[in-house]
Amino acid sequence: MITFRRFTKTFAAQPAVRDLSLEIAGGEAVALLGPNGSGKTTTLKAAAGLIRPTSGDVLIGEPGVTARDPRARRALSFLPQRVAFPESLTGREVIDFYRRLRGVEPAAADAALTLASLNGSSNRAISTYSGGMVQRLGLAVALLPSSPVMLLDEPTAALDPDGLCAFYSVIEHRKAAGQTILFTSHQLGDAERLADRFAILVEGTLAALLTARELGDRLASRGVLRLRIENAPADLFDRLRRLSPGATRAGDQWIVPGPAGSRPAVVDLVRESGASILGLTAEEGRLDVFYRDLVGGRS
Structure with a gap:
């Protein structure tokens, strides 16, 4: 002991x-x-x-x-x-x-x-x-x-x-x-x-x-989904933000944070909108980000 x-x-x-x-x-x-x-x-x-x-x-x-x-x-x-x-x-x-x-x-x-x-x-x-x-x-x-x-x-x-x-x-x-x-x-x-x-x-x-x-x-709750999206309708980003408020985009690059369990819903939403997914990468939460969250009292 x-x-x-x-x-x-x-x-x-x-x-x-x-x-x-x-x-x-x-x-x-x-x-x-x-x-x-x-x-x-x-x-x-x-x-x-x-x-x-x-x-x-x-x-x-x-x-x-x-x-x-x-x-x-x-x-x-x-x-x-x-x-x-x-x-x-x-x-x-x-x-x-x-x-x-x-x-x-x-x-x-x-x-x-x-x-x-x-x-x-x-x-x-x-x-x-x-x-x-x-x-x-x-x-x-x-x-x-x-x-x-x-x-x-x-x-x-x-x-x-x-x-x-x-x-x-x-x-x-x-x-x-x-x-x-x-x-x-x-x-x-x-x-x-x-x-x-x-x-x-x-x-x-x-x-x-x-x-x-x-x-x-x-760590899973701090993961992100990175997507390359083409032909996105005008309201898709707002709809994604309702699903994941921390979502961001730059051109055809979309980043949607959230746990692994939320990712199928994100993909379904994009596909149902008529947009095309050209690329998709799932990243698990990183320890260094977790440490920073603990320092900031956001854990």
Whole structure:
């Protein structure tokens, strides 16, 4: 379990996270979403005990101890956004060091290297690794122990498709075993595969806490239908505006906002008017637009 109780962190009088209250249960994965600078990494670092709250508490486990307590450190595994290892060591030496440190069987090290697509390069020096390979090695280290709590900052950023599938499987098994998982992601598709809930941070504040279905519904309602229309009767635009008040047009380009369920009615209206549809594109709502709406209080 991870518990944030009115957690606030300020840097040089500038709040990075403000008054965050959130509880994540065992067997649950929560994705931290938000634009750059919204406080996601600060929140993860606080849970890892790497930074001290300015006010409020961050508790790990049940019953909770503060994140900076040594007992909490032993209960969690953390993947930072950027990792670094001694460049003279090989990938195998790094994974073996952390395996022994955490008391993990050798087979777990092999499985972690396979997941990170590093088995074939595990005997090479870190100095020969690309940035993506170093990050994947960090993920392998984070996945070594079966810690009660796992904190992952952009865990899928450097994974290839096979690695992604293996990672999804590992996380599902860890959730089933009761692990608590908190992670950040800029990839909504990855987050949807892994998360039970989405905590959306905007300007350091928890702006929304949604299930996967709720987030999907919010984004769908912000979708648009783009049409190229020819031979439109004079009253068609007004009729479309009654159906979707936010509709706009420029020449033969028509943009009609609204959820996916409203699109058939738009197409039917255009066709019944006698106009010709030369092109049609449906676009789902974008996260960046959703974030802006949350900032403006229009969500």
